[in-house]
Amino acid sequence: MKIGIDAGGTLIKVVTEMNNERTYKKWLTTEIDQVAEWLSQLDNVDISITGGKAQYLDSLIKHNVKRSIEFDATYKGIQLFLEENDIHLNTYIFSNVGTGTSIHYATTHNQERAGGTGAGGGMIQGLGYLLTQISDYDELVQTALNGNRDKIDLKVKHIYKDDKTPISGDLTAANFGHVLQHINEDFPNSDRLAAVMGIVGETVTTVSIHAARQFKTENVVFIGSSFINNELLKNIVVDYTVLRGLNPYFIENGEFSGALGSIYC
Ligand code: ADP
Missing domain, CATH: 3.30.420.40 (ATPase, nucleotide binding domain)
Incomplete structure (x- = not known):
């Protein structure tokens, strides 16, 4: 099973993928210890973490985790979602309205922060x-x-x-x-x-x-x-x-x- 986690300022977003099936789950960031407890019970999992609370969550669990830069991970996820939804954009701005708002310019190759x-x-x-x-x-x-x-x-x-x-x-x-x-x-x-x-x-x-x-x-x-x-x-x-x-x-x-x-x- 693959688990991708975005541990943000307010919410922890968790995606799991297994046998071509994907599930989505959110936790409050104040529940980060519970997320760590849940992860600690799992074996044979590939865990990837991004987001502002990634370092802290990583420190709470026994697994070796893959860490990635939040902006690049977000871009990669958007590209996958766009493709799966048959939306084809050569260039676009993405606005991530989370706890705060981060704005990026994206092409089919990469993203750069725009403000x-x-x-x-x-x-x-x-x-x-x-x-x-x-x-x-x-x-x-x-x-x-x-x-x-x-x-x-x-x-x-x-x-x-x-x-x-x-x-x-x-x-x-x-x-x-x-x-x-x-x-x-x-x-x-x-x-x-x-x-x-x-x-x-x-x-x-x-x-x-x-x-x-x-x-x-x-x-x-x-x-x-x-x-x-x-x-x-x-x-x-x-x-x-x-x-x-x-x-x-x-x-x-x-x-x-x-x-x-x-x-x-
Ligand atoms: P971050 O990655 O910074 O945590 P999110 O994209 O998860 O950002 O967005 C956080 C925002 O989502 C909150 O500030 C709030 O406005 C909204 N939100 C949506 N659902 C909830 C929820 N169940 N509890 C708290 N905030 C929520």
């Missing part, structure tokens, strides 16, 4: 908690689904009112910039969390679009567990990417790219 932003899944959880006291991930993303950003985010058309806008009036002019104009109104948790998805989704997309322009590609592949059960974030990213004239791609199990790729690096 990143601290806006990502960690911001969704942390800022989301500060604004609503909700710490449960599923509750957070479900609550956001019913939210409305109108009273929180200032759009270009709000500034220009009846005047002609120089850019699309529906673009966000200032995330959270509309709040003080509704100071005597209520801001339900759903609205607050929708606005959190807004700032994260728009920031991630903006940085990705700039990278795509810099490297002259029209394709952006979005991966990372921040999209799990988070339809709102996905919609914001898709709409904004399309609005800017680029092609967004999501791949099933894309958040396991690093774990899968580590097996094949």
Whole structure:
């Protein structure tokens, strides 16, 4: 059995492959000792580990493990997923929206890092908690689904009112910039969390679009567990990417790219 592990800042992604069958499993990074215990019970396994917590996990287990560079493992995994899904891209940007967001330019041969932003899944959880006291991930993303950003985010058309806008009036002019104009109104948790998805989704997309322009590609592949059960974030990213004239791609199990790729690096 082959086991590929991406031990990240928030989640540990585990891919196992045996007899042409693949399974996917996630653990919280706070459960890293349990993952080590599980691995320690296994014999005749090839273990590959990548990610920020790879060194620590390696130190907890008896096996000889193969270690790989996270960015290369992620690229390798994405290439495999794209091929399996019959998606053929000569060049693309991939945006890995994990705890933080890392952005890369990829060709059919290799990847190079193109940038990143601290806006990502960690911001969704942390800022989301500060604004609503909700710490449960599923509750957070479900609550956001019913939210409305109108009273929180200032759009270009709000500034220009009846005047002609120089850019699309529906673009966000200032995330959270509309709040003080509704100071005597209520801001339900759903609205607050929708606005959190807004700032994260728009920031991630903006940085990705700039990278795509810099490297002259029209394709952006979005991966990372921040999209799990988070339809709102996905919609914001898709709409904004399309609005800017680029092609967004999501791949099933894309958040396991690093774990899968580590097996094949
Ligand atoms: P990392 O490799 O940095 O751990 P991931 O790609 O695994 O990054 O994404 C982590 C993000 O995924 C979290 O910040 C959170 O927004 C989101 N997430 C999805 N499912 C969960 C979950 N069950 N528990 C906590 N966070 C989750």
